[in-house]
Amino acid sequence: MAKPQRIDSQWKHWNPQQQSEGYLFLLPSLFGFSTFVIIPILISLALSFTEWDLIRPVSFAGFGNYYELLTADRIFLKVAGNTLIYVILIVPGQLLLGLILAVALNQSLRGILCYRLVIFMPVITNIVAVAIVFQFFLNRDFGIASGWIWQIADATGWPVAPPDWLNSQELSKVAVAMLTVWKNVGFSMMIYLAGLQSVPDSLYDAARVDGAGNWQSFFHITLPMVSPTTFFLLIIQMIGAFQLFAEPYVLTRGGPAQSSLSIVQYIYQNAFEYGLMGKAAAIAWLLFVVILFMTLVQFWLQRRWVHYES
């Protein structure tokens, strides 16, 4: 992009007011951005070192909030664990299913557009509405998911009972993860489809000439060629999964016994139910540090497995 630069600098000579014009164009954005992004970042950071309940005066707490969270707050450790499990369940699930569906849809097949339409539909829907629907869908006593299992049990005489997804401490997280994957897998699929379509056919042709089968082509051509897509999806879905809120909030209310409570829900509870502003801000910053750390780790690891065209 050398050329635009040169012309830019020519303009500078023609038009001396460009200096102030730049700020003028930037002003509306910068004003809002400072008020609702930059200043809040600073407030939040400062707040995390205080204790404040919105009523009494702010008192400085040093690293008190952080120390308490990391050493004494059992619920925090539990929700941190829950959130990590969400990431572990959701991210690989979405990547794997998204890739499988994209490969299946990357063929000349009748009805492709229709399948794509259906699989992508949950992406655009409202999470609160679909979480309510899932609540009913997964209900052990009268949800259709249970109904099917009872029908299988009746038909085969196989003694299976439907799991109580929403009221079991082990399964509540799985239920939230299922909802999330169901809702977002269409997005991964579309991104993967774009990635697949940029793989040149000549590579597959060459492999076929050399006698490679479908599976060999998949592992030695498709996977490496879409690895930048995989990396991109891995990063954004990991960041998203760390910030799950509406899914557990509506589907399980974080229960039973905080077994599906996410970190962002815990931030919400501390700030808006218990009035612990400083502590809530500290949790948010711990979340930021974890997300940043995990992202950097992934960027470091990518050198080993992400294949970039030179």
Add this chain to the structure above:
Amino acid sequence: MNLKTLETQKSPKAVKMDRKLQRGLLHLFLMIVSFIMLTPFLWMLSTSLKFPNEIFTYPPIWIPSKIRWENYFDAFNAVPFGRYYFNSILVALSVTCIVLLTSSLAAYAFSRLKFRGREILFITYLATLMIPFPVLLIPNFLIVREFGWHDTYAALILPPAFSAVATFLYRQAFRGIPPELDDAARIDGASSWRIWWNVIMPNAGPVTAALGIFTFLGNWNEFLWPLVVTNRAEMRTIPVGLSFFQGQYSVQWELLMSAAVIALLPIVVIYLFAQKWIIRGVTISGMGGR
């Protein structure tokens, strides 16, 4: 001679059969997946039309023997759904307009104008992309409270209306527009404002469409922020209203499902008609313009 693959050794007829089988299996697989994706929606629709006595049956009833349209009226009248709709449309539209306007102006400055501090400001914008929303949630709540904006449209609209992502995407798009175009306009005496509006924006139509759809959908579906800044029922958006509705009618599934249909229907209908644009908008913006 190259090694011959199994496929080429088979008779043409066998190859054709193989391919047919493969396609059949692929269709079967995709149909099962589509069915799984659709089941929650179909079950929602079915329940929303049932009389209560057909909801808790075993085996489950898919097609109600008698249809109860009144569920929709009951759900719609139980809470101010009309008002929720109005709020959601107003908020999502306003946020989208402000995002498109401020981001494209900022991106014009970042890509076409020279001024002191341009690079450092742009890097600051990019750096904030790393900050997750929960970090901003509490201070923004406090700012809104300080301004006395709780339960106002200003609180619902302004904080989400400044987007580094949109600025970044617009900047990428603007850089792809040949500078000769601005050049010609400038020689004809056009001001930077005119160039932005008459030269750059008309050439950035696809990005505006993609970003507009993405921003509208994102704010239409946003839950956490409106939940935090609204108390009064009249100020709730659809997702927040629906969540409170769930709290009140947690066992009346036919009403809950009707409410869910009411909440989902317009977007799903628009999606069916404009799927190409919506899928494109969401994926392009979601990818950050890659």
